[in-house]
Amino acid sequence: MQVTETASEGLRREYKVVVPAQELDAKVGERLNELKDRVRINGFRPGKVPVAHLRRVYGRAAMAEVIEAAIRENNSKIVGDNKLRLAMEPKVTLPTDEAEVENLISGKSDLAYTVAMEILAPIELADFRTIELTKLVTDIGDKDIDEALERIAKQNRPYSDKGEGAKAEQDDRVTISFVGKIDGTPFEGGSGEDIAVQIGSGSFIPGFEEQLIGIAAGESRVLKVSFPENYLNAELAGKAAEFDVTAKSIEAPREVTTDDEFAKSLGMESLEKLKDAVREQIKREYDGVSRQRLKRALLDALDERHRFELPQTLVEQEFEGLWKSTLEQMKSENRTFADEKTTEEEAKADYRKIADRRVRLGLVLAEIGEKNAIKVTDEEVTRAIVEQTRQMPGREQQVWDYYRSNPNALASLRAPIFEEKVVDFILALAKVTEKPVSREDLYKVDEDAPAA
DSSP: OOEEEEEETTEEEEEEEOOOOOHHHHHHHHHHHHHHHTTOOOOOOOTTOOHHHHHHHHHHHHHHHHHHHHHHHHHHHHHTTOOOBBOOOEEEEOOOOOHHHHHHTTTOOOOEEEEEEEEEOOOOOOOOOOEEEEEEEEOOOOOHHHHHHHHHHHTTOOOOOOOOTOOOOOOOOEEEEEEEETTTEEEEEEEEEEEETTTTOOOOOTTTTTTTTTTTEEEOEEEEOOOOOOOOTOOOOOEEEEEEEEEEEEEEEEOOOSSSHHHTTTTOOOOHHHHHHHHHHHHHHHHHHHHHHHHHHHHHHHHHHHHOOOHHHHHHHHHHHHHHHHHHHHHTTTTTTTTSSSSSSEEEEEHHHHHHHHHHHHHHHHHHHHHOOOOOOOHHHHHHHOOOOOOOOTTTHHHHHHHOHHHHHHHHEEEEHHHHHHHHHHHHHHEEEEOOOHHHTTTOOOOTOOOO
16 A cells, blocks of 8 residues: 555545555455355356456455445544544545446555545633632522412412403313314314313413403304414414414313422422422522533633634534524514524624534533543443433333334433533632622623533
8 A cells, every 4th residue: 555645734634545456466365265165157166256257256356345444444443543632433435436436446556545534623621620610599488389389389389260241351171173274165174173272371372261261161263374484383483374263162260379289299299398399499499500600610611721722623513504504594484584683694604603602612611531441331321321211201112112123312412411520520629719699680681601
């Protein structure tokens, strides 16, 4: 093998590789000798097929395998000999001229190809002990508990029939049957029987629930609405529709007293136990928000402290993914760049900065993990899969099989676990000071904060 470096600019490397035809032919001979004892060809006893005959039958296929293996091995040797750290898989360019390809496959010419590689720049990690961070903490007051209990009570309040002749009001529950039509024709999924609708819940498309106000049991109405432009079903999005509705019953919500009996109706021993559970839930919620804000501040600090050349192919891939997702979301929500008070070019520039930041932080976190032997265990991945199965009751085996048979899906679970472990490692070294804040300040959105 002969290797010649033909380009070295920034993080880009390119090599021309030549593998002599004699070397390829010898490899083909070895491959055919391996096949001799395994193939079955009419007219020949097992293991007695002449290599020359095998070459006529399998020579081209064997050469293709040898070429593929030679490229893989030679590229690996180039990386090892030059101590390169690749940003992505090497890009190989083979001859495309039909005559050249034919001579190569038939063993008449050398294998000559070019391989382009993009490498990772050295990353000098900062001293994490110099990072100073503020962790926002919020106390849970009686007001937080009372507001949460009020929401729970409202979600679980009973209803009672309003009686004959009563008409529906805001917050009432109306049981209806309906048939939806577009241009006078019923559409798929637009009909329902004995469907309970709480007026004001926002469960139906805009304008539907409001038109039920004043309806009485046994009364029929035609409700005229339009599906939102960003409706999930694209065939219905933006279209005007009419619903023939008949009310079956009208129920009014009853007041709920948050006492021991109410707690027991929810499966708790007492109101105090319910309050304890609510407090724990709020604490988990506050801790989660606090963690996210602390993590963002840490990522900002890492971004500021690590400046190195980025592999532009990785940045471009990240940008393309972000940009495609953004355009699809804007289309589904019927928004324009003018609605966002920007232009397409300005938006692209902003998303390129986000892509640059994400790639930089991804490489830094990976470097920290590698330098400090931070690993994700199989047990941790298994726990993540179990958590996914719990979110889809009845489909546990299907979810389990999906992750176990899909390496990319498994990697999507492993990546965030790894990231959180690296973040924990850095936080243990950094100077973290707690700062008590109000709930409002904890949830305050920093509009100028960069995307993580």
